[in-house]
Amino acid sequence: MDTLSIAAPAARSAGAVAEAREAARGFLGALRPAVGPDAADSVVLVVSELVTNAVRHGGGTYTLRLTTHPDTIEVAVQDTSPELPRMRTPDLDDGTGGFGWHMINDVSLASDVRPGPEGGKTVRVLLPL
Template sequence: METLSIDAPAVRSAGAVAEAREAARGFLGALRPAVGPDAADSVVLVVSELVTNAVRHGGATCTLRLTAHPGSIEVAVEDPSPHPPRKRVPDLHHGTGGFGWHMVNDLALATDVTPTPEGGKTVRALLPR
């Protein structure tokens, strides 16, 4: 089992999300056996969505952990907010979002939100390898 852990910068910018995506690509690229391109794209998309939500709604700082299991990749994002993600009606007219959590749940085999001892939460998504 291989694991990668990074701290996303405590900024509200695309920089944190881009860094998380690049870390995920590097992690996936080093795995043997290799992860297929469609599975890798799904993992990177889920990383992007979960880190974006953590930075935007979870207190502007988060930790990303990726773990490779024999048949799956686990994406875990921890942030200081106790509030779980919620499904919203996607905003098709004003661009305020609402697509991310739906997308994560559609791509993942399973999702889970657990409170941390410090009062925040960890959001996990298990994706096919």
């Protein structure tokens, strides 16, 4: 089992999301056996969506954890907001979002949200490798 953990205090910019995607790509690139391109794209998509939500709605402070299991990879993002992700109708006119949770659930095997012991939450997503 391999693990990557990144804590980003007060990351409030698009740069934080790009850094999280690059860290995920680096982690995946170092795995042996190599992760296929489709699986890697799905992991990076989930990382991007979860970190974007943590930056936008979770107070900007987050921890990203990637953990490999025999046939899966777990993406977990912890933030300080108790607000749970929810399905909503995507906004095609004003660009306010609504696509992320749909995409995450489309590519994942499972997802769950757990409240943190001191507030906030951790969103965990399990993806095939």
